[in-house]
Amino acid sequence: MAAITMKNIVKRYGDGFPAVQEVSLDVRDGEFMILVGPSGCGKSTLLRMIVGLEDITSGEMLIGGKVVNKVAPRERNLSMVFQNYALYPHLTVFENIAFPLRLAKTPNEEVNRRVKETAELLELTEHLDRKPSHLSGGQRQRVAMGRAIVREADAFLFDEPLSNLDAKLRGQMRTEISRLQRRLGVTTVYVTHDQTEAMTLGDRVAVLRKGVLQQVGSPRALYEEPVNLFVAGFIGSPSMNFLPASVDGSFLETPLGRFEVQDERKLAAVGDRDVVLVGIRPEHFEDASLVGDEKKSQGSIIRARVDVTEWLGNEQYAYVPYEAPADLAAQLRDLSRELDSDQLRTQAVVSLDAASTITPGREAELWIDTKRLHLFDPATSDNLTRDEEHVAELDRVAEESRAAQREAQREPAEGPGATVAEP
Numbered sequence: 001m002a003a004i005t006m007k008n009i010v011k012r013y014g015d016g017f018p019a020v021q022e023v024s025l026d027v028r029d030g031e032f033m034i035l036v037g038p039s040g041c042g043k044s045t046l047l048r049m050i051v052g053l054e055d056i057t058s059g060e061m062l063i064g065g066k067v068v069n070k071v072a073p074r075e076r077n078l079s080m081v082f083q084n085y086a087l088y089p090h091l092t093v094f095e096n097i098a099f100p101l102r103l104a105k106t107p108n109e110e111v112n113r114r115v116k117e118t119a120e121l122l123e124l125t126e127h128l129d130r131k132p133s134h135l136s137g138g139q140r141q142r143v144a145m146g147r148a149i150v151r152e153a154d155a156f157l158f159d160e161p162l163s164n165l166d167a168k169l170r171g172q173m174r175t176e177i178s179r180l181q182r183r184l185g186v187t188t189v190y191v192t193h194d195q196t197e198a199m200t201l202g203d204r205v206a207v208l209r210k211g212v213l214q215q216v217g218s219p220r221a222l223y224e225e226p227v228n229l230f231v232a233g234f235i236g237s238p239s240m241n242f243l244p245a246s247v248d249g250s251f252l253e254t255p256l257g258r259f260e261v262q263d264e265r266k267l268a269a270v271g272d273r274d275v276v277l278v279g280i281r282p283e284h285f286e287d288a289s290l291v292g293d294e295k296k297s298q299g300s301i302i303r304a305r306v307d308v309t310e311w312l313g314n315e316q317y318a319y320v321p322y323e324a325p326a327d328l329a330a331q332l333r334d335l336s337r338e339l340d341s342d343q344l345r346t347q348a349v350v351s352l353d354a355a356s357t358i359t360p361g362r363e364a365e366l367w368i369d370t371k372r373l374h375l376f377d378p379a380t381s382d383n384l385t386r387d388e389e390h391v392a393e394l395d396r397v398a399e400e401s402r403a404a405q406r407e408a409q410r411e412p413a414e415g416p417g418a419t420v421a422e423p
């Protein structure tokens with residue numbers, strides 16, 4: 001096991017394209033780190049530089065405290081799983097998993113022991129004599145995983161390993177990977193597009209945009225205290241709504257109506273700006289008729305015309321189109337395009353209680369939890385209202401929960417007989 005440290009890592013491809021720009025990132029020993037960002041932002045490039053499959057243009061890459069810039073991939077002792085994992089069709093599951101050990105000329109007895117342990121861990125024991133073509137997608141994925149973890153690697157690197165699986169299998173494998181990583185405690189860097197994977201798997205998540213690292217933090221810290229418009233819009237689904245607003249004392253004049261910023265700290269953060277972008281997550285709206293009086297007074301009520309509603313059983317979404325000033329509308333459109341979002345019109349997406357009877361085409365009263373809103377600078381995209389104290393608190397809680405989970409995984413309830421040997 002080893003920590004991975006990146007210092008000002010730059011990657012320029014042969015044609016001069018800057019795929020990764022000055023990325024500095026510390027992956028702690030045993031940590032599960034997620035890399036996310038839109039297509040083409042440099043996730044795979046970064047991962048390939050860690051493994052050694054891609055040269056580093058400048059900066060330093062350290063694994064276990066040693067600079068590895070010039071170290072050959074096979075000497076870095078890392079295991080990588082790709083999206084398009086290739087299994088050897090003519091070899092059994094056993095031999096597919098054993099492959100890296102055979103390459104390293106490991107004695108037979110040890111190969112036997114390690115493959116069996118790995119198969120046990122991945123619930124592949126009864127399939128060891130079968131050929132990959134006879135297995136289901138999820139089983140094949142587990143064989144690929146087995147081949148990666150059978151070696152005593154210092155770290156695991158995953159590049160969208162689940163993207164070829166259907167949604168249900170992906171969900172199952174996700175839980176398995178999480179359990180496995182916590183049990184083995186091996187440093188892991190995991191690249192994904194998938195919101196759910198990013199939010200559920202990692203101890204921390206690193207968000208990349210066009211080769212530049214935007215923010216690193218626990219999933220909660222990213223969700224609740226994003227540093228800028230990009231992270232705010234990228235993390236969370238449906239995305240955070242961004243409303244242009246002109247500032248009038250403690251009031252914000254938005255296309256959805258006028259409401260008050262009741263928080264002194266947030267108000268102070270606005271400074272002398274005339275215009276800001278207000279960020280409100282869909283779940284911080286509610287059908288005003290379903291909100292109790294006490295709660296009502298802690299937020300603001302607006303009247304808006306709902307265009308479409310989508311009832312999903314456990315909740316419902318309502319879409320509220322609005323007009324925005326041309327320059328800000330263009331900025332929001334660019335942002336939503338960059339986020340791979342299909343939301344090209346200026347509209348707010350609000351999440352309402354499933355019991356709400358708000359009807360499309362009519363005016364509705366919506367309550368906004370104004371305590372939860374974020375204010376962004378339209379010029380710099382910075383989150384003006386980020387609360388550093390809250391970030392520290394969220395990080396502390398995440399750290400505690402991570403330690404507790406690891407403790408629980410390492411000491412299974414069945415007693416010492418059930419502990420798992422390192423593969």
Ligand SMILES: Nc1ncnc2c1ncn2[C@@H]1O[C@H](COP(=O)(O)OP(=O)(O)OP(=O)(O)O)[C@@H](O)[C@H]1O
Binds near residue numbers: 015037042043045193
């Ligand atoms: N061999 C190459 N030569 C030149 N440019 C490249 C090369 N490989 C990747 N790039 C460029 O580097 C950027 C980052 O690519 P990378 O594959 O790291 O993105 P990614 O974040 O993994 O994207 P995706 O989510 O689509 O897999 C892209 O803009 C891509 O065009």
Ligand SMILES: [Mg+2]
Binds near residue numbers: 043044
């Ligand atoms: Mg990629």
